[in-house]
Amino acid sequence: MDTEKTLTAFLEEHRKENPVSFHMPGHKGRRFYEKYAPKAAALFNRLPDYDITEIPGADNLFQPETVIRRVMDRYRSLYESRETYLLINGSSAGLMAAIMTAVPPGGKLIMARNCHKSVFNGARLGNITPVYAWPEIIEEYGICGEVTAEEIERAISEAPEASAVLVTSPNYYGVCSDIEAIGQAAHRHGMMLIVDQAHGAHLPFMNERLAAEKGGADIVIDSTHKTLASFTQTAIANICSDMVDLDVFQDRLQMLESTSPSYLLMASLDLNAQILEDYGEELMKAWRENLMYFYRRYKEIPGLSLMTHPALDPTKLNLDMSSRGYSGADLEEELEKRGIYMELTTGNIAMAMTGIGNDRSDYDRLLEALAEISENAPAAKASFRCENEETPGICEAERQVNSHKPETVRVPAKAESVHYTEAEGRVSAGLIIPYPPGRPLICPGEVMDGKVLRYAFVLRQRGEKVIGMTADGFVRVGV
Ligand SMILES: Cc1ncc(COP(=O)(O)O)c(C=O)c1O
Structure with missing residues (x-):
C-alpha cells in the first residue's frame, strides 16, 4: 500500500x-463530453469559476423556480x-x-434483503x-437474483400494516x-412501491x-452518474404517481442533503439532460450495437462465458472465466494489468x-484482453474450475451467505469490539457491508452467523x- 501518494497524484497517474x-x-471520461457537448466541455477548464453558491439568479435547490427548475423540467x-x-x-x-416519505416513524417497510445500505440507513433514520x-x-x-411478486405477497401477509414496498431493480449484476x-401486489394493499x-x-x-x-412504481430513484453522463454523486428521483405527497418528499430531501449543493454537480445533471435530448437515440443505438457486437464476439474466446438470466439488463457484462481457472478476482487482476x-x-x-460513454474501442480492448488472458491461462489453472464438489469455493460461500436468514433481536444499547472468531451467536451492534456491492451481510440486532x-x-x-x-477481523457486538 502506497502511503505517500496524494489523492490528486493518484488521479493524475x-x-x-x-x-x-x-x-x-x-x-x-473527458472524450465523451468533447464529442457530444463540445461547447460545454469548456466547463472543465472553468470548474473553479462555475463553483458558486446561491447568488441572485442561481436559484435554490430546495425552492427551485428558475435555472434549477429548468433542469428538473428537462428530466x-x-x-x-x-x-x-x-x-x-x-x-x-x-x-x-x-x-x-412513504413510511411514518414507527411504521414498517417491506424491503428486499439485498438492498443497498442506504435503504437500511433510511429505515434506521426514520425509526422504521x-x-x-x-x-x-x-x-x-x-x-x-430477482425478488418475485409472490415473495412480496408473502412479506405483505407477514406485515399487512406496512406502508410501502421497496425493491432494487436492476440489482448490481443487472438482474431485474x-x-x-x-x-x-403493493397497490392492492394500499402500499406505495419505491424502486x-x-x-x-x-x-x-x-x-x-x-x-x-x-x-407502475410510485417513486423511482436513478443514479444518472452510474450509467449515464452526470458526475459522481448526482442522481434523480422520479415521482411517478399521485400517491406521493410532493411537499413531504421535498421536506425529507432538504433534511438529508447538503445545504450547499454543488453547482458543478448540478451543471453536470444539466449537461447529461442536454446530451440525452440531443443525442439520446443515437447514443442508445450505438450502445446497443456495441453490446450486440460484444455478445457475438465473446463466444470466440475459449473458456469465457457470461451469466445469463431471463430478465437481465444487458449493459452489465458478468464475465466468467472460471473454466480457465480464474475466479472473478483473478480475472479482474489480469484485466487491470x-x-x-x-x-x-x-x-x-x-x-x-x-455506460453511455463506452465506445467500440473499449469493447475491442476488453475482447482482446480477454482473449489473451484465456490463451495465457497457466496449465495448472486451466485444468481447475474454481468450483467443484471437493472445493465448494467462493460461489458456494456466497450462496450460503445469501441464503442465510438471520434471527433478529433488539439492537444492543451498549457495544464492544471482539474478534470475529468469538462473535458467532452474539448480537451485532453494527452493519457489516462489503463495498461494493454495499448490501449488508449483517445488520444491527441480528444474531451473528459463523x-x-x-x-x-x-x-x-x-x-x-x-x-x-x-482489517484484523474485529466487529462490534452487544454487551
Ligand atoms: C443498488 C444501489 N442502490 C443505491 C446506491 C447508492 O447510490 P449513490 O452512490 O448514487 O448514492 C448504490 C450504490 O452503489 C447501489 O448499488
Missing part, C-alpha cells in the same frame, strides 16, 4: 494510463414523470427521502422496522424484478420493458459495467473493503 473504464461513472419530460428532483447526495439521499422479502438465489453463482407484478433503480437510469431509453417508471478496470467481482464473476463472519473476513483478507470489520 490513473488518467495518464489511458484506462478503459467498465466501472462507474457512465460517461467514462420530467425525458422520463415522463409527474415530478423529478435533482439529487446531489447520490441515490442514497433519494432512497432515504423516499422511505421517510424493515420486514424482509428474500431474493431468489442464482445457484450457479450464489448471487441474489417484475416491477409491474410487484406494484400490483431503487440506481443501476438502471438508462432503462427508460434503452429497454422500456425493464424500466420501473413504465412498470492491461489497463481495464471492472466495477465489481463476486465469486466467479468479474462485472464490467458498461459462516457469514468467516466470509466477511475472507473478503477483508483479499484486500476488499468490508465496512464494519477491521
Whole structure:
C-alpha cells in the first residue's frame, strides 16, 4: 500500500494510463463530453469559476423556480414523470427521502434483503422496522437474483400494516424484478412501491420493458452518474404517481442533503439532460450495437462465458472465466494489468459495467484482453474450475451467505469490539457491508452467523473493503 501518494497524484497517474473504464461513472471520461457537448466541455477548464453558491439568479435547490427548475423540467419530460428532483447526495439521499416519505416513524417497510445500505440507513433514520422479502438465489453463482411478486405477497401477509414496498431493480449484476407484478401486489394493499433503480437510469431509453417508471412504481430513484453522463454523486428521483405527497418528499430531501449543493454537480445533471435530448437515440443505438457486437464476439474466446438470466439488463457484462481457472478476482487482476478496470467481482464473476460513454474501442480492448488472458491461462489453472464438489469455493460461500436468514433481536444499547472468531451467536451492534456491492451481510440486532463472519473476513483478507470489520477481523457486538 502506497502511503505517500496524494489523492490528486493518484488521479493524475490513473488518467495518464489511458484506462478503459467498465466501472462507474457512465460517461467514462473527458472524450465523451468533447464529442457530444463540445461547447460545454469548456466547463472543465472553468470548474473553479462555475463553483458558486446561491447568488441572485442561481436559484435554490430546495425552492427551485428558475435555472434549477429548468433542469428538473428537462428530466420530467425525458422520463415522463409527474415530478423529478435533482439529487446531489447520490441515490442514497433519494432512497432515504423516499422511505421517510412513504413510511411514518414507527411504521414498517417491506424491503428486499439485498438492498443497498442506504435503504437500511433510511429505515434506521426514520425509526422504521424493515420486514424482509428474500431474493431468489442464482445457484450457479450464489448471487441474489430477482425478488418475485409472490415473495412480496408473502412479506405483505407477514406485515399487512406496512406502508410501502421497496425493491432494487436492476440489482448490481443487472438482474431485474417484475416491477409491474410487484406494484400490483403493493397497490392492492394500499402500499406505495419505491424502486431503487440506481443501476438502471438508462432503462427508460434503452429497454422500456425493464424500466420501473413504465412498470407502475410510485417513486423511482436513478443514479444518472452510474450509467449515464452526470458526475459522481448526482442522481434523480422520479415521482411517478399521485400517491406521493410532493411537499413531504421535498421536506425529507432538504433534511438529508447538503445545504450547499454543488453547482458543478448540478451543471453536470444539466449537461447529461442536454446530451440525452440531443443525442439520446443515437447514443442508445450505438450502445446497443456495441453490446450486440460484444455478445457475438465473446463466444470466440475459449473458456469465457457470461451469466445469463431471463430478465437481465444487458449493459452489465458478468464475465466468467472460471473454466480457465480464474475466479472473478483473478480475472479482474489480469484485466487491470492491461489497463481495464471492472466495477465489481463476486465469486466467479468479474462485472464490467458498461455506460453511455463506452465506445467500440473499449469493447475491442476488453475482447482482446480477454482473449489473451484465456490463451495465457497457466496449465495448472486451466485444468481447475474454481468450483467443484471437493472445493465448494467462493460461489458456494456466497450462496450460503445469501441464503442465510438471520434471527433478529433488539439492537444492543451498549457495544464492544471482539474478534470475529468469538462473535458467532452474539448480537451485532453494527452493519457489516462489503463495498461494493454495499448490501449488508449483517445488520444491527441480528444474531451473528459463523459462516457469514468467516466470509466477511475472507473478503477483508483479499484486500476488499468490508465496512464494519477491521482489517484484523474485529466487529462490534452487544454487551
Ligand atoms: C443498488 C444501489 N442502490 C443505491 C446506491 C447508492 O447510490 P449513490 O452512490 O448514487 O448514492 C448504490 C450504490 O452503489 C447501489 O448499488
